[in-house]
Amino acid sequence: MNLKQLxxxxxxxxxxxxxxxxxxxxxxxxxxxxxxxxxxxxxxxVNPFASGLRKQKSKTIAVIIPEVVNDFFxxxxxxxxxxxxxxxxxxxxxxxxxxxxxxxAIINLLQNGxxxxxxxxxxxxTSDTTHLEALKEKGIPLVFFDRIVERIxxxxxxxxxxxxxxxxxxxxxxxxxxRIAFVSLPNKLTITQKRMNGYLDALKNIHxxxxxSLILFCNGDEHKDKDLIRNLLKxxxxxxxxxxxxxxxxxxxxxxxxxxxxxxxxxxxxxxxxNLKTAGLLNPSLTTITQxxxxxxxEAASILFxxxxxxxxxxxxxxxxxxxxxxxxISTEKTSGEK
Amino acid sequence: MNLKQLxxxxxxxxxxxxxxxxxxxxxxxxxxxxxxxxxxxxxxxVNPFASGLRKQKSKTIAVIIPEVVNDFFxxxxxxxxxxxxxxxxxxxxxxxxxxxxxxxAIINLLQNGxxxxxxxxxxxxTSDTTHLEALKEKGIPLVFFDRIVERIxxxxxxxxxxxxxxxxxxxxxxxxxxRIAFVSLPNKLTITQKRMNGYLDALKNIHxxxxxSLILFCNGDEHKDKDLIRNLLKxxxxxxxxxxxxxxxxxxxxxxxxxxxxxxxxxxxxxxxxNLKTAGLLNPSLTTITQxxxxxxxEAASILFxxxxxxxxxxxxxxxxxxxxxxxxISTEKTSGEK
DNA sequence: ATGAAAGCGCTAACAA
DNA sequence: TTGTTAGCGCTTTCAT
Numbered sequence: 001m002n003l004k005q006l007x008x009x010x011x012x013x014x015x016x017x018x019x020x021x022x023x024x025x026x027x028x029x030x031x032x033x034x035x036x037x038x039x040x041x042x043x044x045x046v047n048p049f050a051s052g053l054r055k056q057k058s059k060t061i062a063v064i065i066p067e068v069v070n071d072f073f074x075x076x077x078x079x080x081x082x083x084x085x086x087x088x089x090x091x092x093x094x095x096x097x098x099x100x101x102x103x104x105a106i107i108n109l110l111q112n113g114x115x116x117x118x119x120x121x122x123x124x125x126t127s128d129t130t131h132l133e134a135l136k137e138k139g140i141p142l143v144f145f146d147r148i149v150e151r152i153x154x155x156x157x158x159x160x161x162x163x164x165x166x167x168x169x170x171x172x173x174x175x176x177x178x179r180i181a182f183v184s185l186p187n188k189l190t191i192t193q194k195r196m197n198g199y200l201d202a203l204k205n206i207h208x209x210x211x212x213s214l215i216l217f218c219n220g221d222e223h224k225d226k227d228l229i230r231n232l233l234k235x236x237x238x239x240x241x242x243x244x245x246x247x248x249x250x251x252x253x254x255x256x257x258x259x260x261x262x263x264x265x266x267x268x269x270x271x272x273x274x275n276l277k278t279a280g281l282l283n284p285s286l287t288t289i290t291q292x293x294x295x296x297x298x299e300a301a302s303i304l305f306x307x308x309x310x311x312x313x314x315x316x317x318x319x320x321x322x323x324x325x326x327x328x329x330i331s332t333e334k335t336s337g338e339k
Numbered sequence: 340m341n342l343k344q345l346x347x348x349x350x351x352x353x354x355x356x357x358x359x360x361x362x363x364x365x366x367x368x369x370x371x372x373x374x375x376x377x378x379x380x381x382x383x384x385v386n387p388f389a390s391g392l393r394k395q396k397s398k399t400i401a402v403i404i405p406e407v408v409n410d411f412f413x414x415x416x417x418x419x420x421x422x423x424x425x426x427x428x429x430x431x432x433x434x435x436x437x438x439x440x441x442x443x444a445i446i447n448l449l450q451n452g453x454x455x456x457x458x459x460x461x462x463x464x465t466s467d468t469t470h471l472e473a474l475k476e477k478g479i480p481l482v483f484f485d486r487i488v489e490r491i492x493x494x495x496x497x498x499x500x501x502x503x504x505x506x507x508x509x510x511x512x513x514x515x516x517x518r519i520a521f522v523s524l525p526n527k528l529t530i531t532q533k534r535m536n537g538y539l540d541a542l543k544n545i546h547x548x549x550x551x552s553l554i555l556f557c558n559g560d561e562h563k564d565k566d567l568i569r570n571l572l573k574x575x576x577x578x579x580x581x582x583x584x585x586x587x588x589x590x591x592x593x594x595x596x597x598x599x600x601x602x603x604x605x606x607x608x609x610x611x612x613x614n615l616k617t618a619g620l621l622n623p624s625l626t627t628i629t630q631x632x633x634x635x636x637x638e639a640a641s642i643l644f645x646x647x648x649x650x651x652x653x654x655x656x657x658x659x660x661x662x663x664x665x666x667x668x669i670s671t672e673k674t675s676g677e678k
Numbered sequence: 679a680t681g682a683a684a685g686c687g688c689t690a691a692c693a694a
Numbered sequence: 695t696t697g698t699t700a701g702c703g704c705t706t707t708c709a710t
Contacts, residue, residue: 001451002687013697018689028695043473045451049397050687053388053702060431068413077407081434085441090453092399093432095420102424112340112384114429134382341703352681357705367679389703392686452687 001044010038021046057116060090061304064106064120066098066147066220070247071275072293073121076145079297080119087305089116096123098220107131110140117141117304122149124185124220141307145300146291150190155307157300159291159324161191165198167326168243168271168289173206175269177241181214181232183253184245192217195245195273214239218249225249230256233268244272250286273324291324340383349377360385391452399429400643401449403459405437405486405559409586410614411632412460415484418636419458426644428455435462437559446470449479456480456643461488463524463559480646484639485630489529494646496639498630498663500530504537506665507582507610507628512545514608516580520553520571522592523584531556534584534612553578557588564588568595572607583611589625612663630663 007017012031020027020035021044027035038044052058063080065073077093084091092115096103103123108131110118118140120132129149136142136154145157172180182199184192200210216232218225229249232238233256244250250272254264262268264286274288299320346356351370359366359374366374377383391397402419404412416432423430431454435442442462447470449457457479459471468488475481475493484496511519521538523531539549555571557564568588571577572595583589589611593603601607603625613627638659 004687014687015689015698016696019696022689026695031695043447043450045447047392047451047687048453049388049392050702051689053386053392053704054687054689056702058388068407068416069410070413071408071410074407074409074413077432078434081432085434090448091432093416093420093430095417095424108382108384109429111382112386114387343703353704354682354706355680358680361705365679370679386703389686390705392688393703393705395686 001042002047003044006035006039006042006044009042010035052113056113058090058114059088060092060115061117061119061301061308062092062094062106062110062115064094064096064103064118066096066121066123068095072146072247072273072291075275075293076121076297076300079294079299080301081297083298083301083305089305098124100125100127104131107135111135111138115140117143117308119143119145119300119304121145121147122189123147124189127188141304143300143304143307145296146191148190155300155303155318155320157296157303157320157322158191159296160321161194162198164273164289164324164326165195165243165245166202167198168195168273168287169199169202171287171326172241172243172269172271173202175241175265177239177269178208179211179214179237179239180241180243181216181239182243182245183216183229183232183249184218185249186219187217192245195243199243222248222252226252226256229253230260233257233260233262239268241269242271244270247272247274250274288327289324290327292322295322340381341386342383345374345378345381345383348381349374395452397429397453397455398427399431399454400456400458400640400647401431401433401445401454403433403435403442403445403457405435405460405462407434411485411586411612411630414614414632415460415636415639418633418638419640420636422637422640422644428644437463439464439466443470446474450474450477454479456482456647458482458484458639458643460484460486461528462486463528463557466527480643482639482643482646484635485530487529494639494642494657494659496635496642496659496661497530498635499660500533501537503612503628503663503665504534504582504584505541506537507534507612507626508538508541510626510665511580511582511608511610512541514580514604516578516608517547518550518553518576518578519580519582520555520578521582521584522555522568522571522588523557524588525558526556531584534582538582561587561591565591565595568592569599572596572599572601578607580608581610583609586611586613586615589613627666628663629666631661634661 003014003017007014010017016027016031017035020032021039061084063077068074081091094106096106100123103126118135129152132149132152136152142154144154148156148158169180182196184196186192216228218228229252242253244253250270253270257264257268264270271287273291275290275293299322342353342356346353349356355366355370356374359371360378400423402416407413420430433445435445439462442465457474468491471488471491475491481493483493487495487497508519521535523535525531555567557567568591581592583592589609592609596603596607603609610626612630614629614632638661
């Protein structure tokens with residue numbers, strides 16, 4: 001079913017039908033009604049390829065994320081999709097699996113009009129960012145969320161990483177930890193840096209100085225990361241507290257603890273960024289920093305759509321920060337509170 | 340950058356360049372090489388709309404799921420995307436939020452060539468399935484996974500729901516439960532029916548007969564579902580065991596227990612379908628039935644691509660069953676084993 | 679081995 | 695208010 005057939009059915013020209021469908025002012029109400037009725041009857045749908053080709057817009061955005069195996073990116077997708085559905089946009093999803101090369105390949109796929117805009121949370125391994133700059137050069141709106149590239153001039157939606165890092169560390173300190181390790185993704189990620197700075201300043205406050213042997217930079221590869229964490233916990237001077245900067249590393253930490261027969265929280269206390277919003281299902285000994293993932297998705301998508309719609313206007317919503325929540329669970333009584 | 344410009348740069352005709360790029364036999368190796376080099380140099384990418392319009396294929400599939408807030412659909416997406424990436428396909432994602440009306444609207448969007456195939460796990464509220472049949476009528480390949488529609492003649496990828504239901508129920512029985520409730524999504528879902536049959540047969544085995552007051556059909560709306568579960572647990576003759584047919588309902592159950600100060604597993608034992616593969620993070624009192632979500636995604640995607648590529652051939656891979664795993668956690672010693 | 683040209687289905691400028 | 699027409703960028707048949 002296409003315009004031509006529809007026009008024939010109605011004894012109208014193709015362009016009249018096309019205009020009627022887009023509610024043009026130059027078509028009489030009567031014909032509009034007739035067209036709409038017929039279109040519905042025959043279940044006519046505009047061919048997105050023809051229309052996209054002609055209008056040079058796709059009504060589609062791309063979301064590029066490392067993975068969907070944790071409870072951060074899931075809700076983010078939810079948030080993005082909810083806004084996109086409102087706006088009548090379609091959402092393409094691409095996973096980098098933390099591999100820089102895949103990220104580059106994916107970005108290259110998007111250079112030729114397939115999408116009207118891109119949202120990305122960069123891979124842990126990405127260091128060169130020319131692919132992203134190239135995309136921006138082509139005039140394709142770009143929004144970063146969570147894992148951002150500081151030096152690229154594009155809107156960014158993040159959480160209050162520095163502060164969260166400090167709060168998390170303080171929480172361990174309050175629970176009696178002395179040797180607190182920071183387990184994180186590569187140092188090049190801004191989330192790593194900021195969370196670490198919060199961690200370091202919290203320690204500095206109580207006059208503990210930086211101990212590089214307690215700072216672990218993983219790289220996103222599950223096996224390698226597990227080895228690193230195992231080594232950390234096997235040492236006789238192992239930490240009594242661990243601040244895991246991302247959920248996945250906390251999970252690995254838990255697995256290693258089980259393997260080494262270390263009791264949490266008796267032997268080691270753990271706190272992590274995590275969105276397992278399943279309070280009841282959580283191990284009661286785990287305190288989490290929870291990011292408002294759904295809101296981050298919605299916010300980033302809203303900004304992207306503003307950019308798409310106002311394309312050409314030189315307006316730049318710079319960084320947007322959405323606060324995360326501390327959900328306390330280390331202490332014996334199961335209380336939970338906000339920061 | 341388009342074919343025309345590229346052709347001009349090379350002093351060739353558009354069609355020659357086009358053919359060269361698609362490695363046609365009617366182009367000399369020499370020109371092919373030149374074209375490829377120039378294309379790479381100028382970072383030429385085919386315009387997907389022009390190409391899609393002409394070839395009437397989109398190199399895109401749609402994935403329609405209820406939500407991405409749990410650890411089932413996340414890994415499923417992962418699996419699908421991994422296959423799609425191999426095959427050079429793009430993945431559109433749509434969420435129904437368990438609302439039938441949204442599912443219908445989404446399916447309608449896909450009737451006009453936007454995608455070459457569709458994978459769906461239907462919403463809990465879907466009862467009428469004419470929209471899905473209409474899609475099949477149009478010749479768009481369709482694959483169901485997990486939440487299938489039995490009567491539609493399309494490939495289906497599921498887990499061994501009946502057996503899992505029986506295993507889950509037996510596990511509660513072995514742990515001393517006498518009054519076991521079955522908390523599930525609407526009865527019209529095949530997963531509900533099969534898991535329930537497993538549950539009922541396990542009870543029948545020990546001569547306990549069906550007690551309808553212990554069987555709860557929720558509908559996917561979080562608030563309503565919570566009320567239902569709260570009522571169940573407030574009764575004086577409340578169950579001593581709960582088999583939650585989906586992860587989300589287990590989470591709600593946990594929340595209600597916390598609210599009512601019921602201790603798990605002392606007061607109530609809970610078992611559920613869940614993919615929180617975060618063994619260490621789980622509440623040790625929770626036993627789960629874990630579905631191989633990643634594999635389900637991969638399998639369903641593989642079948643869809645076969646369908647897309649062999650379009651016209653009357654071959655129908657009917658139901659594919661992938662077994663789930665029982666991860667025991669109720670008993671005090673933290674053992675885990677497979678079924 | 680290369681080129682010319684038709685047309686995929688739609689939109690929009692222009693004509694009537 | 696409606697119709698005619700020229701492409702959008704690509705693929706493919708047919709001619710050269």
